[in-house]
Amino acid sequence: MQSGTVIKSTGKWYDVREDVSSDIFKCRIKGKFRLENFRLTNPVAVGDRVKFAAIDAEELTGTIQEIEPRKNYLIRRSPRMKMHQHLIATNIDQIMLVVTVVEPLLKPGFIDRIMLLAESQDIPLIIVFNKGDVYDDAAIERFVYHRDLYENLGYKVVMVSALDGRGMETIRELLKDKTSMLTGQSGVGKSTMINGIQPNLNLSTKEVSNYHGKGQHTTTFAEMFELDFGGRIIDTPGIKTLGFMHMEAAAVAHNFRPYFELSSNCRFRDCLHINEPGCAVKAALEIGDLTVKRYENYLGIIEEVNNINTWEMDEG
Ligand SMILES: Nc1nc2c(ncn2[C@@H]2O[C@H](COP(=O)(O)OP(=O)(O)OP(=O)(O)O)[C@@H](O)[C@H]2O)c(=O)[nH]1
Ligand SMILES: [Mg+2]
Ligand SMILES: [Zn+2]
Incomplete structure (x- = not known):
């Protein structure tokens, strides 16, 4: 058997880069692969280390027989x-969340959800504000506000322009020798950034104006690329809504980064910050140290995971 890394998955087929030759084999999977008790739409994901048997060494086809244990996974x-559940990617060193303060509209609630996802797997998160070339004074004000907010929570924040190249040297340094996943809403410029980092990849990109009302994504499958200067980058399709069903409410409370510092002061260690007495999070909310929007977003996620968990039990 040969081993390699899954670099693309399109449903039935998995592209596997073989370790020694770097040849790309088109593989199918054999047998059942499970991840805890999750029902997965895709049992194998980009980033997976696999063992496979070549069916045809000329045609470069094979069957995946085994997945090596995962360092982490994002679902x-x-x-x-x-x-x-859908496996987004596995075995990654860091997440680069691409956002912008021009178009498409910045959604802080979405950023919170990405944070939750990253925190739950202990994966470092970097927030990249793209399209810096077209920020006017008002946009710069919005950027500074959000930069301070996220830096205060302990995240690295970078402003770049994939088009004119500003900030891209910093991005290259951050990516070097790591496996990074790019994520963000459709149209923020993920693929354009990768093209800026390594022009020979020539990924397709599309005007933001073409997205309106269509819900169209230019990138439709996650795909991993090798970087000439060392490291790997995974381009992913834009995310519209990020839903969770694999987390318990307690895990959401625990991994909701904006609450970390406050929640150590809650009376109960397992406080969900909803109705519990002596809740430091609710206290902060009352004196305005925490925005109502962020708190409501948190409650929304708690409600979402609670509903799903009851629903699962009802199903038997
Ligand atoms: N002004 C400006 N436009 C940019 C920049 N980066 C990307 N764009 C534009 O934004 C649009 C969307 O870029 P894409 O790279 O396709 O966005 P994406 O995040 O890959 O989108 P999906 O693949 O649908 O998730 C394109 O028209 C790009 O030219 C930038 O730094 N400045
Ligand atoms: Mg794209
Ligand atoms: Zn609390």
């Missing part, structure tokens, strides 16, 4: 199949 609720 979300499948947007298509309600009760299923």
